[in-house]
Amino acid sequence: MTEQSKVSRDTAHRAPKRNSLFERADAAFGLDNLGPKAVPTNLPAQRAVPKQRKAEPAPQTEPQSQVQPQAAPQEPSFTQAPSSAPVEAPFGVGEQQSKPVRAVTLCGPMMEIDRDHMVDADLIVPEDPVTGLLEEFRIVKRELLADARASDDDLARRILICSPLPGEGKTYCATNLAIALAAERDIEVVLIDADMINPSITRRLGVDAGPGLMDALADKTLKPEELVSPTDIDGLFIMSAGTSSALDAEYLTSARTHEVLDRLTRGAPNRFIIFDTPPALAASPAAELAAHVGQAVLVVRADETSRASLDDASQLLSACPDIKLLLNAAQFSPSGRRFGDYGEREE
Known part of the structure; x- marks a missing residue:
């Protein structure tokens, strides 16, 4: 067995060659030699320069001042992105929003108006x-x-022609x-027979009556433009009254009337x-139709329509913002005006 006797430290310093391995390690790495080491005096001069530059604050503030001008122009580019997004909409979206609404084509069956019926x-x-009758209606139009x-x-552009009582000439004036x-020039006129009780537009013009206004109101699958017929009078279209029923008034007050x-x-x-x-x-x-038009012409017959009837009719049409009066069958003019005979006189 190896003898492990205590060895004096002083003896170890005097005779280092005879120290054990542990004693030599303690002498080199032990706690006896702890403490700050002296700064070497023979260091190269170039190694001290980087240490002095790192301690200076000026080089650090200089890069920060250079970063700020670069960040400033980036903010406008970010805020401008939402305003330019609608311009870069997918193909077709922008066209649908800015594209004006196209008018429907009136494509009912063609009607040829009987001129003999018109004369009668x-x-x-x-x-x-040109006749005096045409000149009178030119003033009205x-x-x-x-x-x-x-x-x-x-x-x-929706004009209602009405009269207080029957026999005052409202259909004659409307036609x-x-x-x-x-x-x-460049005007289309749709003449709608809205007198479901006594329709007479088609009879006066000598054409056949077919599906019309009430059919379009009762059946939502029908397209109203397909029930409006062009005629051989340029610019004139006709829509018949259609199939009448006991619910005509209810159909006229429904939302479907506005849609049509x-x-x-x-x-x-x-x-x-x-x-x-x-x-x-x-x-x-x-x-009921007065709420769907912008102008109404109330036809009154000279020497027949009473003031009370006129007042009552005007009250019933009060949903229309503009009501005009048209005096029919007048036999005189206070100013002596008489249309139609100018070309008959000799100069």
């Missing part, structure tokens, strides 16, 4: 020479056109007014609609 009904015949163009909306308006009329006039600034309705004091359709 004392209506304006487009091919005939000028007033309606001026107000419609001043308003510049769809309602003003002649539609023919006179159709003579204007809006479809016929939307996107068509040169399209006018003329309604021939029943007398206001005899049936309710006139009062």
